[in-house]
Amino acid sequence: MLKIQGLTKRFGATLALSALDLEMEEGEVVGVIGENGAGKSTMMKLLSGVHQPTEGSFSWMEKTVHYKNPAEAMNEGIMMVHQELNLIPTLSAEDNLFLGREQTTFGRLDRKSMSAKAEALLQKVGAQFSPKTLCEDLSIAEQQLVEIARALLFDAKLVIFDEPTAVLSQVETDRLLDLIRELRDQNVSVLYVSHRLTEVLQLCSRIVVLRDGVKVGDFTPEGHTEADLAALMVGRDLKDIFPPKPTVQDQVVFQVSGLESGKWAKDVNLSVRKGEILGLAGLIGAGRTESSEAIVALRPRDPSTRLWMNDTPVDPKNYQQAIKQGLSYITEDRKGKGLVTSMSVEDNIHLASMDRTYPGKTKREVTTDWINKLGVKVADPSLPMTSLSGGNQQKVSIAKWLATEPQLLILDEPTRGVDVGAKAEIYRLIADLAAEGLACIVISSEIPELLGMCHRVAVMREGRIMGELTGDELSEVNVMKLAAGVTA
Amino acid sequence: GSGDAGAGKPEDIKKPDAMGGTPKTDGTKPVIGVSIPAADHGWTAGIKWWAEQGAKEFTDVEWVIQTAETPQKQIESIDAMMAKKIDGLVVLATESAALTPKAEELHNRGIFIVNVDRGFLKPVADIFVAGDNKLFGTRSADYIVKKLNGKGKVLILRGIACTVDTDRYDAAMEVFKKTPGIQVLDSQFGDWNRQKAFEKMQAMLVKHKEVDAIWAADDDMALGAEQALKEAGRDKNIFILGGAGMKDIVKRIMDNDKMFPADILYSPAMIKDGMKAMVDALKAKKDGKPIDKKDIILPVDLVEAGNAKKYYFPDSIY
Amino acid sequence: MKKIFQTYGSLVALVILLVLNFMFMRGTFFGPENIRNIVTQNSPTGIVAVGMTLVIIGGGIDLSVGSMMVLVATLGLLALNKTGNLQTGTLGATIVTICHSRFGWSFEQIGTFIAAIVTVAGGAALGLVNGMVITSGRIAPFIVTLAGLISYRSVALALAEGGEIRSSSATVFSKIAMGGVPIPGTSNGAGGQILIYWPIVIMIVMVIWGSFILNQTKFGRRLIAVGANEQAALYSGIAVHKVKWATYSFLGLCTGIAALCQASKFNSVSTSGLGLYMELDAIAAVVIGGTSMRGGRGQVWSTLIGVLILGIITNMLVLYGVSVYWQGCVKGAIILIAVLIQRGKTE
């Protein structure tokens, strides 16, 4: 079906993909893994006509093809779900599904027939919302479901998924994996990119590993473990992914009681001690993001809400005040809200703490300190953020907030879209920070990482805290029960 | 242009029309619209000011004064005046051809029209207060030729390409071309604007080292030209002829300023003349006398030191 | 509630204006002729604003419409005036003569027809040029059309050698703007019925057409996509360039039609005055109608309301006798208030 020969792509000086050879049969599901910046997305974008190869070529259905744009690839049955969301916020879910491939009768949109198809398809991927909802009113996860449905809309022969599950919770992920198996049974080929190695092992009939643009492995999953894959990706052995949990001190750093914010936070009570890592679990749409934003005054909260920092009542009116009082929040939307990608690494690190002065140190020295402390891999701090991989970008956002000298750090999905190697580093970093006395709240949709990292896990559902788990109670089953609202 | 032809049986102006206008019974004042170009440079600002003076002076009438940047806007404001049920219209057209169809429409409804300065293409005005921009051009060029004794180099500052400008410019050029000793070195648009005229004149002065006279299409630009001459240190042995009778210029003519030996009168007070004609017509009608519909020819006089005093209005804004 | 304001905000603003007029002006404002006049005067702006709505929804802007208008109107009138004067023996002359003798068309009719074609097609062509420079030069639309704003009028000036071009057609050409459908039961001053002039009819047709394009066709979906997120549109297999070409070209077409109406109404073209500030009026109308300058969101019908609001304001300022000096101030304030109302920012 698909035969790739010597496919190479350069972006200026970067060699993103180097002489890749690969063959794929009908109905095969091939997993592609690799570190951030290994060239996975580049490879997929070449196949789907977004980029054109610098060298090499590939043939599709027995004929060599050179796609100039995505439209040409689509016409020949190659569909791609991109890593970044690519929906039109001002159009409804169903309009987005059919975008570029609208059905018309006599030049007029055939809404009825499109609606019917959209409804069926969205149900199939497990969407709970109406197809008429505007995409801007959907959560990130819901939007991802629309993206997935879009790839399934027409009879594609090859479907490329680039990290489709990064923003999905367990339930939705499982449903997607089932869908992909269904596709396989219909003889559709699938390329599947993910940082979640468990999924890859479960799903794929073959696994390809990329490192620095070069294929370093191509094998069937039998007899391989996650640790093997990780080692192969990173090029060295990863021992314990999770560092030992630091000791919690007595001092309660942060406390909130009766947090109310619209329909997204209802009577939320939380407290974190010095050196403690509190996990916040929940299904997608549980209101964890909104609660956090309400705490730091990025979103209005009800005046009845009461907050304490170190037993002193505080009431930040805006984010600037909250920051001064030692609160900080790292957003889940790194690209959209977290970083100014066109600015340099250095500027981004200082962006939230420009009022701070560092006697006896230059700005550049401070920057270098942070880069060393967090292990950001960047040649020159004056390079723009766009030249960094996802994991390194995340480290920069953490540095940005550490530079404000916070007492409480809220991390929203800190490992989303980050490769295993970088994940391990981020876990270690959070543990180190806690050990230094920082109070942390970690929001994550990956339950294992909460279990591995946190002293305590609070579970949210529909804007409420359903319960808190510590010690022996910390298990995937218990978290899921609370998150799903199973009371028994 | 001719303002009037056959349209003037007294019944015609026996108002009101089918716009549903109530006849003005005794005691209520007639409503008269005054439609003029927007004050986008000194002269048009002068028009506006004189219109207000007229409104203050002729109190027997309720005046509705409106300005407009473009023919389109002028028609809009005339239509709005119609909704206000005006009994007559004094109009100085932004562009005469463009306003002709609208004037014709009003005329057909029997609205009494006084057309000021720029004549319509069809005989639809009842009274025409005629300006003559071609004469403006001819007179000013004639003066320059005479003053230079038929020999010299001239720079030209035009306004914005529109009929007023082309009329003045073409007429002046005709005179200059007829005189072999006169050399027109260059001509540029100064947009009726002092700043723009200044900039264009600076550039022209760099290019042309010997200049004897400057012809400017109006006094605003003449002042811009003067500024450029001063800054270049070339304000000797040269004179500027502008036009329109701006008070500063007239004053300097009175004071025997070498830079401004003369000016061509084209006074914005003409709008007040038009309003007066309208008032007289209304009065005649009320008294049952025949209306004097003779066109008024506006003076396009040459202002010189000798007669300047007559044309000096220190209180005018222009 | 907020949603309603956002969707129908411009309508609310319009209704408030109308109610104000009803309370203070009654018959003077609401006379059929005054209403007709407001609509007629603003129909060229309306026609241009339909195209402008699509361009702005597509994430662009066009500052060149006013200058484009004067250029294509000039071309149209030159063609009209030429028709009677063609050198015998040339192809054009032959065609004209054939039309004349075979179909019994008068030279004036043929000229008017040719002028209409030249003006409208010229607009579409210039619009296409704008679109192509924007896409292939990858220059911001603001700059490309700013260059157009400066250039197009200059070409018109050069063609007309300054000043003004008058149409050589005595009656036929002006019928385009001055003919129309009579409204039953009304009477104008000159003994006939009040006409709904063709430009009004054309504007309504264009609004319906524009709305249809935007809401009922593939092209409309794609346009919204391009305006909201150009990259996503590209990834969805949309030929972004072509969508832009078509949109600017459509705006050019609208501009051409509006130019024809204007030239016909004045039976002449003033190269310095025609279309001046048209771009600002059209853009203001689009925004007052609630279309976002950021692209991806908007409606054509609400632009029509924006046009009417602007027209009514101008009319009101005259009716209420606001001093001409202060009119600009009042107008600016009302524009802001209208935009605020349509945002539903009533908290």
Added chain:
Amino acid sequence: MKKIFQTYGSLVALVILLVLNFMFMRGTFFGPENIRNIVTQNSPTGIVAVGMTLVIIGGGIDLSVGSMMVLVATLGLLALNKTGNLQTGTLGATIVTICHSRFGWSFEQIGTFIAAIVTVAGGAALGLVNGMVITSGRIAPFIVTLAGLISYRSVALALAEGGEIRSSSATVFSKIAMGGVPIPGTSNGAGGQILIYWPIVIMIVMVIWGSFILNQTKFGRRLIAVGANEQAALYSGIAVHKVKWATYSFLGLCTGIAALCQASKFNSVSTSGLGLYMELDAIAAVVIGGTSMRGGRGQVWSTLIGVLILGIITNMLVLYGVSVYWQGCVKGAIILIAVLIQRGKTE
């Protein structure tokens, strides 16, 4: 190579223009007086464009600068003319009298001083108003400042009754624009040396100040962040509103300074003509300089080059004797070419 073009593209365009002039015009163009003229004429635009650069980098735009200019200049001159005429016994009169007797300032000097303060502070205040309406009304800058464009001039017209305001100061006030630093070794026609007028000096100071703000201060970083990604700026704890207020206010300040230069130069203000189209010139200069209309990226010094390019074009059109009718066309084309060069799109 491409990088160089992108960074220094505007400089390349400028050099090309200069070389062209050198080849064809030599002394005429390169005479110290012509160069000085070009720079002087464009210094008000340059001063405004410095502020406009910051506003555009911050993701905004301001169409109101031309009208704001005429308004604050009018206010300044009114204040100047009033100073001599104050009613005795009022506070103002007392202060003026004290300054007069204690410091030996002439009434003319005091008036000039007051006029300068009023004009510049007025500009900053109006800019702040723009900024506050934009942020608290959450209305697109294009619309808010369009309303300003319409309103501000209207207020000036009303204050001056549509005409011109002449300064009552015979010599002192005009020194602001007509005084300056003599260039050694030159001579003007009147026997003195050619002066580098104060507006040129002020423009250079403003460019340096603007560059400093943009590149060397916290505020500059924040401004770039706001322009590049407003959400991210908000989520980084930047007080986005305040950044915008400061930026529009700074532009207002620049506009006030430019207004002062203009009013002083002509020792009068023509309310109908001053500042007309200033917004388009300033924006064009910013973009030709290579600052992106999308915000988050740009330089102040390259805007200065944009201003010079525009000024040189206008000057060249006269020197080369380009037909007056075609000048607009040539200017439009050169703007496009300059933008293309600075994009490095020479492939």
